[in-house]
Amino acid sequence: MAGHVDALYIFLLIVTGMMALLVFVLVIFFAARFRHRPGVRAEQIEGSTALEITWSAIPFLIFMVIFAWGAIVYFKERTPPDDATEVYIVAKQWMWKVEHAEGQREINELHVPVGRDVKLIMTSQDVIHSFYIPAFRIKQDVLPGRYTVEWFRATKPGVYHLFCAEYCGTQHSGMVGSIVVLEPAQYEAWMNGGSTGPLSATGEKIFAELGCSTCHRSDTQGRGPNLHGVFGSPVQLEDGRTVTADENYVRECILDPGAKRVKGFQPIMPTFQGLVSEEQVNALVAYIKSISTAKPGNAVEKSRTSASTAAPAVRENAQPDIQRNAQSKGSQVR
Amino acid sequence: MPTAIPQPVERENYLNKEYGVWSWLLTTDHKRIALLYLLSITFFFFIGGFFALLIRLELLTPAGDLVQADTYNKLFTMHGMVMVFFFLIPSIPAVLGNFLVPLMIGAKDLAFPRINLLSWYLYVIGGVMMLHCMLTGGVDTGWTFYAPFSTSFTNTKIVEAGLAIFVAGFSSILTGLNFVVTIHRMRCPGMTWSRLPLFIWAHYATSIIQLLGTPVVAVTIVLVAAERTLHLGIFDPKLGGDPLLFQHLFWFYSHPAVYIMILPSMGVVTEIIACFSRKRIFGYSFVAFSSIAIAVFGFLVWAHHMFVAGISVYSALVFSFLSYAVALPSAIKVFNWTATLYKGSIHYDAPMLYAFGFLGLFTIGGLTGLFLSALGINVHVTDTYFVVAHFHYIMVGGAVMGYLGGMHFWWPKISGRLYPEGWARLAALIVFIGFNLTFFPQFLLGYMGMPRRYYDYSHMPEFQVLNVLSTAGATVLGVGYLLPMIYFLWSMRYGKPSSDNPWNAAGLEWKTSSPPPTFNFDEEPVVTWEAYNYDELDAPYKQEVPVAK
Numbered sequence: 001m002a003g004h005v006d007a008l009y010i011f012l013l014i015v016t017g018m019m020a021l022l023v024f025v026l027v028i029f030f031a032a033r034f035r036h037r038p039g040v041r042a043e044q045i046e047g048s049t050a051l052e053i054t055w056s057a058i059p060f061l062i063f064m065v066i067f068a069w070g071a072i073v074y075f076k077e078r079t080p081p082d083d084a085t086e087v088y089i090v091a092k093q094w095m096w097k098v099e100h101a102e103g104q105r106e107i108n109e110l111h112v113p114v115g116r117d118v119k120l121i122m123t124s125q126d127v128i129h130s131f132y133i134p135a136f137r138i139k140q141d142v143l144p145g146r147y148t149v150e151w152f153r154a155t156k157p158g159v160y161h162l163f164c165a166e167y168c169g170t171q172h173s174g175m176v177g178s179i180v181v182l183e184p185a186q187y188e189a190w191m192n193g194g195s196t197g198p199l200s201a202t203g204e205k206i207f208a209e210l211g212c213s214t215c216h217r218s219d220t221q222g223r224g225p226n227l228h229g230v231f232g233s234p235v236q237l238e239d240g241r242t243v244t245a246d247e248n249y250v251r252e253c254i255l256d257p258g259a260k261r262v263k264g265f266q267p268i269m270p271t272f273q274g275l276v277s278e279e280q281v282n283a284l285v286a287y288i289k290s291i292s293t294a295k296p297g298n299a300v301e302k303s304r305t306s307a308s309t310a311a312p313a314v315r316e317n318a319q320p321d322i323q324r325n326a327q328s329k330g331s332q333v334r
Numbered sequence: 335m336p337t338a339i340p341q342p343v344e345r346e347n348y349l350n351k352e353y354g355v356w357s358w359l360l361t362t363d364h365k366r367i368a369l370l371y372l373l374s375i376t377f378f379f380f381i382g383g384f385f386a387l388l389i390r391l392e393l394l395t396p397a398g399d400l401v402q403a404d405t406y407n408k409l410f411t412m413h414g415m416v417m418v419f420f421f422l423i424p425s426i427p428a429v430l431g432n433f434l435v436p437l438m439i440g441a442k443d444l445a446f447p448r449i450n451l452l453s454w455y456l457y458v459i460g461g462v463m464m465l466h467c468m469l470t471g472g473v474d475t476g477w478t479f480y481a482p483f484s485t486s487f488t489n490t491k492i493v494e495a496g497l498a499i500f501v502a503g504f505s506s507i508l509t510g511l512n513f514v515v516t517i518h519r520m521r522c523p524g525m526t527w528s529r530l531p532l533f534i535w536a537h538y539a540t541s542i543i544q545l546l547g548t549p550v551v552a553v554t555i556v557l558v559a560a561e562r563t564l565h566l567g568i569f570d571p572k573l574g575g576d577p578l579l580f581q582h583l584f585w586f587y588s589h590p591a592v593y594i595m596i597l598p599s600m601g602v603v604t605e606i607i608a609c610f611s612r613k614r615i616f617g618y619s620f621v622a623f624s625s626i627a628i629a630v631f632g633f634l635v636w637a638h639h640m641f642v643a644g645i646s647v648y649s650a651l652v653f654s655f656l657s658y659a660v661a662l663p664s665a666i667k668v669f670n671w672t673a674t675l676y677k678g679s680i681h682y683d684a685p686m687l688y689a690f691g692f693l694g695l696f697t698i699g700g701l702t703g704l705f706l707s708a709l710g711i712n713v714h715v716t717d718t719y720f721v722v723a724h725f726h727y728i729m730v731g732g733a734v735m736g737y738l739g740g741m742h743f744w745w746p747k748i749s750g751r752l753y754p755e756g757w758a759r760l761a762a763l764i765v766f767i768g769f770n771l772t773f774f775p776q777f778l779l780g781y782m783g784m785p786r787r788y789y790d791y792s793h794m795p796e797f798q799v800l801n802v803l804s805t806a807g808a809t810v811l812g813v814g815y816l817l818p819m820i821y822f823l824w825s826m827r828y829g830k831p832s833s834d835n836p837w838n839a840a841g842l843e844w845k846t847s848s849p850p851p852t853f854n855f856d857e858e859p860v861v862t863w864e865a866y867n868y869d870e871l872d873a874p875y876k877q878e879v880p881v882a883k
Binding site: 004005008009012016019020023024026027030031034035036037040041042043044045046047048051052055056059060063064066067069070071072073074075076077078093126127128130132134135137138139140141143144145146148161163164165166167168169170171172173174176 | 398403404407474475476480482483487488570571572577578611612613614616617618619620641642643644647650651654655658661662665666668669670672673675676677678679680681682690693694697698701702704705707708709710711712713714716717718781782783785786787788789790791793794868869872
């Protein structure tokens with residue numbers, strides 16, 4: 001990513017440098033050439049529509065090139081690859097808490113292997129922060145009450161700065177850390193130490209402890225929707241809207257279940273706002289993801305079938321989904 | 335070029351008509367109110383500047399050793415709040431605009447002289463509230479007071495600072511209202527829209543923004559206060575609010591506010607360039623309408639402050655595109671100013687040096703705006719020193735250069751005295767060099783990744799060299815700003831008396847005496863000529879322009 005940003009940056013340096021040079025050279029040249037001389041009067045010139053159009057149109061075209069190029073880079077920065085390794089980040093005044101899907105936890109440090117896409121799923125416990133890695137040219141604000149996402153692929157082993165870039169209070173400048181990029185072998189070694197089991201397993205435990213599983217059963221008999229196969233699929237809501245069950249949707253359903261209730265179910269779920277920590281929400285999200293790893297391609301198919309039958313259709317589709325995904329996972333390994 | 339003529343008997347003018355404190359505090363004369371504003375904004379400028387100097391001193395070394403973290407956070411917050419709301423926004427409109435708008439259009443005063451006085455009092459009340467807030471603890475949120483930090487977390491005086499800005503905001507709204515009505519209703523016979531000085535067009539556009547934009551920040555402040563004191567859930571997600579809503583509301587005013595600062599400055603520079611090139615402005619109507627275009631498009635680009643805040647990629651796309659649209663009228667202005675120089679007869683007096691400085695700094699500020707509007711680059715450089723450098727180039731390099739240029743240009747009219755030309759040129763040079771030395775290194779720091787609002791960068795000592803340069807530049811810049819204040823004060827007593835039109839400039843303000851009488855003109859002027867009729871002023875059959883150098 002850094003390469004794309006730098007290429008555009010250098011292009012802009014050249015283009016704007018030439019524009020600035022043009023203006024400065026003309027101003028200095030005119031100022032010197034047409035300086036006041038006794039007896040010589042200024043020549044009055046009204047203006048020229050042709051010139052005005054020229055010097056509006058040419059900059060506008062240049063602007064549009066910059067705009068389009070900038071937009072393309074931005075889309076790349078903002079679209080994490082589907083198969084990226086997921087890491088959960090919880091920000092708080094004034095530290096970064098990191099949870100790997102495999103269960104490792106870190107504070108103010110993030111270990112990643114070189115050459116692998118890493119997707120950060122981030123939220124804040126208190127105020128707005130911003131996860132900024134200058135060397136990778138990426139930054140994303142981290143907000144309380146929702147997830148934001150950022151991704152990167154490190155290309156060189158080393159230790160890189162991590163900064164909080166959104167002012168967040170007294171120790172804002174102390175909210176710094178490092179991104180440690182390791183060779184794959186070193187990374188494996190690092191991963192083998194200090195895990196408490198995968199994040200999704202922690203989530204499964206919490207799912208059982210909080211009694212979620214009494215309503216969200218893995219058959220069609222529960223008082224709440226069966227959550228197998230839900231993640232990544234469209235869900236029809238009681239109010240007629242259809243939303244895609246992404247991280248933010250799952251999170252909202254846990255903390256504010258009434259807001260986007262699935263069609264066909266009673267509003268009986270209590271809120272878990274204040275009862276679960278950000279880390280526990282992350283674990284629950286990871287668990288719900290792990291029992292339904294639907295791909296966007298499948299989601300389109302399903303939206304066709306589920307349009308009329310709503311939520312129950314999701315349950316029926318759960319089984320084939322898991323199989324399909326098992327296959328696609330296999331192909332990734334290969 | 336200025337001419338000094340001996341004035342044996344002083345005419346009655348707005349300065350010597352009445353004496354005594356009450357003749358000032360109860361005046362409804364727009365010129366006296368302008369001077370009241372001049373005193374008060376200069377006071378706040380030096381307070382804000384003092385904070386800036388402390389910030390730069392702290393950043394001289396990587397460790398946080400001069401002040402505590404909390405103190406530093408308050409310093410940059412108060413620097414921003416004071417400079418934006420109590421210096422930059424009132425600067426040119428409330429001082430030069432107040433003084434010149436009626437004079438330039440041939441009116442006796444503004445449309446609502448008492449409201450004009452009221453707006454100064456509102457400014458002073460807001461200012462006193464802000465001073466009280468600063469002296470009793472201050473605020474540590476940054477001038478942007480982002481929620482939920484400002485509404486639910488900080489324990490500093492948000493509500494009090496917000497109220498100060500709220501009150502001062504009404505001062506700004508009333509000034510804008512006064513200008514709009516005055517420009518519509520009070521033009522003297524023959525002063526058609528197409529004969530208006532471009533300074534007036536710029537102030538007209540500015541006033542529209544003040545009228546339409548400022549109420550939105552007032553609403554935002556009320557909502558912040560409501561969430562903070564009554565715990566209504568508006569911005570804090572824990573109370574059911576949306577933190578992005580705050581940013582939308584805040585920038586809906588605060589982005590156009592940048593144009594409140596820069597448009598009047600563009601107006602000043604236009605007048606100066608025309609006068610010291612002895613030429614009609616190239617493309618008058620394009621320069622006039624580009625001011626209106628900036629005011630209109632300026633309202634449609636606020637979310638370019640939020641490209642990494644969590645807005646959707648498609649909304650980012652729209653705001654990036656519109657940001658390029660708003661850049662275009664500014665580019666058109668720069669090209670027209672440059673073209674005006676062509677085949678001119680250019681004088682290098684201090685106001686023109688400031689105008690050249692403005693051209694250089696504003697061009698750099700504008701072009702770096704293209705970097706920030708490019709989505710892919712914005713992600714990397716937003717909230718770093720790149721942004722700090724960019725907006726200082728616009729708001730200090732652009733706006734303050736124009737303000738100082740205008741103060742020099744119209745000082746003979748305001749005070750009836752000439753300022754010392756040699757010192758003024760020296761000061762212009764010092765300001766230009768000091769400014770670039772302060773802020774250019776910050777572009778490099780930003781691209782290297784130094785975030786804003788860090789008081790301690792001991793984790794990244796590689797940033798120190800550029801910070802030392804920047805602090806050195808700030809010292810030079812400080813000297814450059816002190817000089818004009820000293821010699822302006824000096825010239826009020828010791829300066830040579832000025833003739834009515836020392837620059838032989840076009841414009842009605844030069845057709846009355848210096849300083850002007852209370853009601854501006856002895857008889858109502860009738861305009862029969864186009865704006866910037868320098869060909870007629872310099873016509874050979876007229877008296878040769880006296881040059882005193």
